[in-house]
Amino acid sequence: MSKFWSSTVRKTKPYVPGEQPKETDVIKLNTNENPYPPSPKALEAMQNEIGDDLRKYPSPTVDTLKNVIANREGVAPKNVFVGNGSDEVLAFAFQAFFEHNEAIKFPDITYSFYPVYAKLYDIPYQTVPLNDDFSINVDGMCNSIGGVIFPNPNAPTGLALSLNDIEKVIQGNPNQVVIIDEAYVAFGAETAAPLTKKYPNVLITRTLSKSHALAGIRLGYAIGSPELIEGLERIKNSFNSYTINRVTLAGAEAALQDDGYYSEVIERVVNTREWTRYELQQKGFEVLPSSANFLFCKPTEIQARELYEKLKNSKIYIRYFDNLEDYIRISIGTEEEMQALVDHIKQKVSAK
Numbered sequence: 419m420s421k422f423w424s425s426t427v428r429k430t431k432p433y434v435p436g437e438q439p440k441e442t443d444v445i446k447l448n449t450n451e452n453p454y455p456p457s458p459k460a461l462e463a464m465q466n467e468i469g470d471d472l473r474k475y476p477s478p479t480v481d482t483l484k485n486v487i488a489n490r491e492g493v494a495p496k497n498v499f500v501g502n503g504s505d506e507v508l509a510f511a512f513q514a515f516f517e518h519n520e521a522i523k524f525p526d527i528t529y530s531f532y533p534v535y536a537k538l539y540d541i542p543y544q545t546v547p548l549n550d551d552f553s554i555n556v557d558g559m560c561n562s563i564g565g566v567i568f569p570n571p572n573a574p575t576g577l578a579l580s581l582n583d584i585e586k587v588i589q590g591n592p593n594q595v596v597i598i599d600e601a602y603v604a605f606g607a608e609t610a611a612p613l614t615k616k617y618p619n620v621l622i623t624r625t626l627s628k629s630h631a632l633a634g635i636r637l638g639y640a641i642g643s644p645e646l647i648e649g650l651e652r653i654k655n656s657f658n659s660y661t662i663n664r665v666t667l668a669g670a671e672a673a674l675q676d677d678g679y680y681s682e683v684i685e686r687v688v689n690t691r692e693w694t695r696y697e698l699q700q701k702g703f704e705v706l707p708s709s710a711n712f713l714f715c716k717p718t719e720i721q722a723r724e725l726y727e728k729l730k731n732s733k734i735y736i737r738y739f740d741n742l743e744d745y746i747r748i749s750i751g752t753e754e755e756m757q758a759l760v761d762h763i764k765q766k767v768s769a770k
């Protein structure tokens with residue numbers, strides 16, 4: 419604590435991201451990055467952007483990128499908001515749509531940034547326990563006072579809700595904003611984007627960090643009714659006119675137009691995920707079915723924390739959450755990385 423800190427800083431409890439080890443010879447399966455490189459077209463577009471124009475500010479309205487996203491999603495540019503990673507989009511959405519005296523709802527096991535934003539912006543919240551099978555409790559998410567947010571598929575479980583269930587949550591919160599965080603939707607869940615046309619209170623958020631292998635350029639976006647998008651723009655324009663840099667804009671525009679490349683990358687990740695799930699089950703792990711680029715599992719012959727630490731000593735990084743003692747989350751890497759993981763697990767478990 420410092421005497422110079424404002425009361426806001428004093429009460430913050432910042433989010434702790436997964437480790438980003440300095441060594442390069444590690445197998446990094448802890449932050450759900452894509453193991454494959456970004457589209458060559460995106461890389462070329464970004465390289466071409468490095469030049470004299472960098473002395474100028476980027477577009478404050480990001481119209482070209484909004485057009486690209488709108489065309490892909492079958493919506494109008496006025497239905498699109500763009501941010502510096504979906505974390506920024508989410509942070510703006512908490513400010514734009516949630517109130518200080520109206521509790522919002524989110525699942526008790528979910529993306530741990532939600533309670534951090536809630537505390538930062540002084541928004542009360544109620545967590546809704548997951549069902550016994552780790553799925554989101556649809557009825558429990560209805561009748562919120564202040565709004566609702568959940569990822570589909572959920573993180574860190576990887577389980578997806580059907581569109582039918584999502585619509586029930588929306589209908590159960592007709593006067594509140596319902597945010598569906600689709601960071602991992604491309605790996606196997608159904609998008610709720612079409613529901614934004616039917617319901618003016620629904621906001622979908624997406625990111626290029628996972629499916630598009632571009633976590634390093636920080637680009638996220640939202641789709642929703644013009645009134646929700648205008649709310650986000652008002653917050654953004656009261657914070658920073660230029661949240662997206664020129665290089666990121668060029669890379670994102672090109673990446674979002676290279677569907678052929680990304681559908682191959684995503685298919686590869688999904689195939690490797692299913693292979694890994696089978697192998698881990700053979701080793702006695704309980705592994706939830708996943709619609710994302712990670713697996714949520716419980717080792718049975720070794721403690722989750724012990725396995726996490728042993729793997730880390732062998733330079734394989736997976737994610738262990740202090741509040742989910744028995745479980746680990748493993749991001750899907752390349753086929754070779756996952757083979758190495760499975761081999762190491764075999765050694766660690768049999769060395770017990």
Ligand SMILES: Cc1ncc(COP(=O)(O)O)c(C=O)c1O
Nearest residue numbers: 503504505529569573601625627
């Ligand atoms: C559920 C969920 N939402 C949003 C994000 C943030 O993604 P980004 O800020 O990289 O777009 C993450 C990142 O791990 C996530 O797991």
